[in-house]
Amino acid sequence: QVQLVESGGGLVQPGESLRLSCATSGVIFSINPIAWFRQAPGKEREWVAGLTTVGNANYADSVKGRFTISRDNADNTVFLQMNSLKPEDTAVYYCNVRGAGVSYWGQGTQVTVSS
Numbered sequence: 024q025v026q027l028v029e030s031g032g033g034l035v036q037p038g039e040s041l042r043l044s045c046a047t048s049g050v051i052f053s054i055n056p057i058a059w060f061r062q063a064p065g066k067e068r069e070w071v072a073g074l075t076t077v078g079n080a081n082y083a084d085s086v087k088g089r090f091t092i093s094r095d096n097a098d099n100t101v102f103l104q105m106n107s108l109k110p111e112d113t114a115v116y117y118c119n120v121r122g123a124g125v126s127y128w129g130q131g132t133q134v135t136v137s138s
Contacts, residue, residue: 024048024049025047025048025049025050025120025122025127026047026048026049027045027046027047027118027119027120027127027128027129028045028046028129028130029043029044029045029116029117029118029129029130029131029132030043030044030045030046030132031043031044031132032115032116032132032133032134032135033133033134033135034135034137035108035134035135035136036136036137036138037108037109037110037136037137037138038107038108039108039136040104040105040106040107040108041105041108041134042102042103042104042105043059043102043103043105043116043118043132043134044100044101044102045057045059045100045101045102045103045118045129046099046100047099047100047101047118047120048099050099050120052076052094052096053076054076055076055120055121055122056073056074056075056076056120056121057073057074057092057094057101057118057119057120057121058070058071058072058073058074058092058118058119058120058121059071059072059073059092059101059103059116059117059118059119060116060117060119061112061114061115061116061117061134062114062115062117062131063113063114063115066114068117069083069114070083071083071086071090071103071116072086072090072091072092072103073092074092074093074094074101080092080093085111086105086112089105089106089107089108090103090104090105090106091103091104091106092104101118103116105134108134108136109136110136110137111136112134112136113134113135113136113137114134115131115132115133115134116131116132116133116134117129117131
C-alpha cells in the first residue's frame with residue numbers, strides 16, 4: 024500500500040527558496056521511479072523533475088539549474104529543493120511514484136511566489 028504526503032509549501036518572494044518534502048510508505052526506491060509534478064490554476068499538470076531507479080535525476084527546462092530532486096532512503100522521504108523561485112513557479116506541487124501499471128499521488132502542497 025503506497026501512501027504519499029507532501030509538505031513544505033507556502034508563500035515566498037521571488038528569488039527565495041523552499042524545500043518540499045514527500046513522506047512515503049510502501050515505496051521501494053530501487054524499483055519505483057519518483058517524480059514531482061505541478062499544476063497551476065487553469066493549466067495542465069506539468070512534469071517538473073524525476074529520479075530513476077538508479078538515481079539519475081532529470082528536470083524540465085523551466086526549472087533546470089534551480090530545482091533539485093533527491094531521496095532519503097533511510098526515512099523514505101522525497102525532496103524537491105527549489106531555489107531562485109519565480110512567480111511562474113506558483114502551483115500546487117504533487118509527489119508521484121510509479122508502480123506496476125499504476126501511479127500514486129499525494130494530496131499536493133501549495134507554492135505561491137509573489138511580492
